[in-house]
Amino acid sequence: MKGEDHMNGRSHVVIVGGGPGGYEAALVAAHLGASVTLIEKDGVGGAAVLTDCVPSKTLIATADYMSMVDTAVSLGVHLTDHEGDEVSDAQARLPEVNARVLDLASAQSTDIAGRLREVGVDIVEGPARLLDASTVRSESDSGTTDHAADVILIATGATPRVMAGAQPDGERILTWQQIYALNTLPEHLIVVGSGVTGAELAQAYLGLGAQVTLVSSRDRVLPGEDADAATVIEEVFTKRGMTVLSRSRMQAVEVVRDAAGAATGVAVTLEDGRVVEGSHALLAVGSVAQTRDMGLEEAGVALRESGHIAVDRVSRTSVRGVYAAGDCTGVLPLASVAAMQGRIAMAHALGDSVAPLNLDVVSANIFTDPEIATVGLSEKDIAAKGLEVETVMLPLSRNPRAKMQGITDGFVKLFAAPGSGTVLGGVVVAPRASELIFPVTLAVANRLNVDQLASTFTVYPSLTGSIAEAARRLHATS
Numbered sequence: 001m002k003g004e005d006h007m008n009g010r011s012h013v014v015i016v017g018g019g020p021g022g023y024e025a026a027l028v029a030a031h032l033g034a035s036v037t038l039i040e041k042d043g044v045g046g047a048a049v050l051t052d053c054v055p056s057k058t059l060i061a062t063a064d065y066m067s068m069v070d071t072a073v074s075l076g077v078h079l080t081d082h083e084g085d086e087v088s089d090a091q092a093r094l095p096e097v098n099a100r101v102l103d104l105a106s107a108q109s110t111d112i113a114g115r116l117r118e119v120g121v122d123i124v125e126g127p128a129r130l131l132d133a134s135t136v137r138s139e140s141d142s143g144t145t146d147h148a149a150d151v152i153l154i155a156t157g158a159t160p161r162v163m164a165g166a167q168p169d170g171e172r173i174l175t176w177q178q179i180y181a182l183n184t185l186p187e188h189l190i191v192v193g194s195g196v197t198g199a200e201l202a203q204a205y206l207g208l209g210a211q212v213t214l215v216s217s218r219d220r221v222l223p224g225e226d227a228d229a230a231t232v233i234e235e236v237f238t239k240r241g242m243t244v245l246s247r248s249r250m251q252a253v254e255v256v257r258d259a260a261g262a263a264t265g266v267a268v269t270l271e272d273g274r275v276v277e278g279s280h281a282l283l284a285v286g287s288v289a290q291t292r293d294m295g296l297e298e299a300g301v302a303l304r305e306s307g308h309i310a311v312d313r314v315s316r317t318s319v320r321g322v323y324a325a326g327d328c329t330g331v332l333p334l335a336s337v338a339a340m341q342g343r344i345a346m347a348h349a350l351g352d353s354v355a356p357l358n359l360d361v362v363s364a365n366i367f368t369d370p371e372i373a374t375v376g377l378s379e380k381d382i383a384a385k386g387l388e389v390e391t392v393m394l395p396l397s398r399n400p401r402a403k404m405q406g407i408t409d410g411f412v413k414l415f416a417a418p419g420s421g422t423v424l425g426g427v428v429v430a431p432r433a434s435e436l437i438f439p440v441t442l443a444v445a446n447r448l449n450v451d452q453l454a455s456t457f458t459v460y461p462s463l464t465g466s467i468a469e470a471a472r473r474l475h476a477t478s
Helices: 020-031 045-049 054-075 094-118 194-206 227-239 336-348 381-386 401-402 438-445 450-454 464-473
Strands: 010-018 035-040 124-127 128-132 133-141 143-148 151-154 157-162 173-175 188-192 211-215 243-245 250-257 263-270 275-278 280-283 286-290 322-324 363-366 373-374 388-397 411-416 423-431
Touching: 010 020, 020 035, 020 045, 020 151, 020 336, 035 411, 045 054, 045 094, 054 194, 054 227, 124 133, 128 438, 143 464, 151 157, 151 336, 173 227, 173 322, 188 194, 188 388, 194 211, 194 280, 194 363, 211 275, 227 243, 227 250, 227 373, 227 423, 250 450, 263 280, 322 336, 363 438, 373 438, 388 464, 411 464, 423 438, 423 464, 438 450, 438 464, 450 464
Parallel strands: 010 035, 010 151, 035 124, 151 322, 173 280, 188 211, 188 280, 211 243
Antiparallel strands: 128 133, 133 143, 157 286, 250 263, 263 275, 363 373, 373 423, 388 411, 411 423
């Protein structure tokens, strides 16, 4: 039992889970003078760093380089081999690609762990469970250890959802956490699920050179996103050769074998009886909170029907002194939100100044090509609440910088309040939209109006010029 810190007056914080919610919370708690123990069973950084966000975005960045070859040709730049013959296609060597992806993820994990140790965080490897509201038990090969805590944070994340009729085997039927073990590029990858993860990875493998079929149960890809943005992405998908099967719900996925029993491919059966055959299947059908069998309910921590931990806007659970952050709460599945929840939890628990989580100013990005970045009010919110909002949308094809870079797809869209012109939200569909959304996020977070945004200098020529131009078009003339 660790009790020394209780004797000297320091608060002892125990964090279960080393992803963004956990490690950011640990850094804040250490900065505020607490003694911190972080328990992680799979590696510091959690799934976000080791098997999800960092690896997938690295893979996508690699595919983006592949697409630059095609763009270069359209700009008049041609690649030739040593004999002077034109090279029309780049090739991805998947073992090299995946090795770099995993090395980068491992390096990021090591860097985070190093930073935690620098500030005095005690990192414990292994699973953990709550014994009660002030004790966490960790397990290791050498036995169990009980950690006394003044504050507990649960940040255990989520794991890929698995359906009864589609059991991943890690070879032909894969979750997004298993794809980095592939040693050859799939000849024909069938992606089941057209949400963010499915859309991103479908386009990544298309860009790497695989034939891709995307199975979507909804009318369009990215059904939860801005409709104009999703339409652009689906058009890009089909233009680049992807097959998109809309309104097609998966019933089962099976491995196809030859007479000798060797796996030769997969067969995806749809609910309407159609069968789609390919070499591999990638399942992207949601995630499940990792909250079961760790003593939460026994300790009195309330779980929602979905299995997510119920929290308020300062990350408190139903049990005093126990907080939760990240995907295990189901608040918003973004690493940035998990990190903010963790930081807020520690500030609240340790008596620092704190502002409750405000999801109205969260910027998010989908790393397709082009990317989709959003912040603030959406058109879905506008319709649901019956709001009166001024809207303008400018296609990037008219932007001079976009023309120079060969960018033909994408737009900037802004939402503003009538009369006051307060910027309420925005959508950017463009290469590096994740960077371009920042000025819109600043405007939304600080309640700037369109005139303030429009009167701020932008570089000419630049893609941000379209953001200022959209704001100018929302200027009230009467």
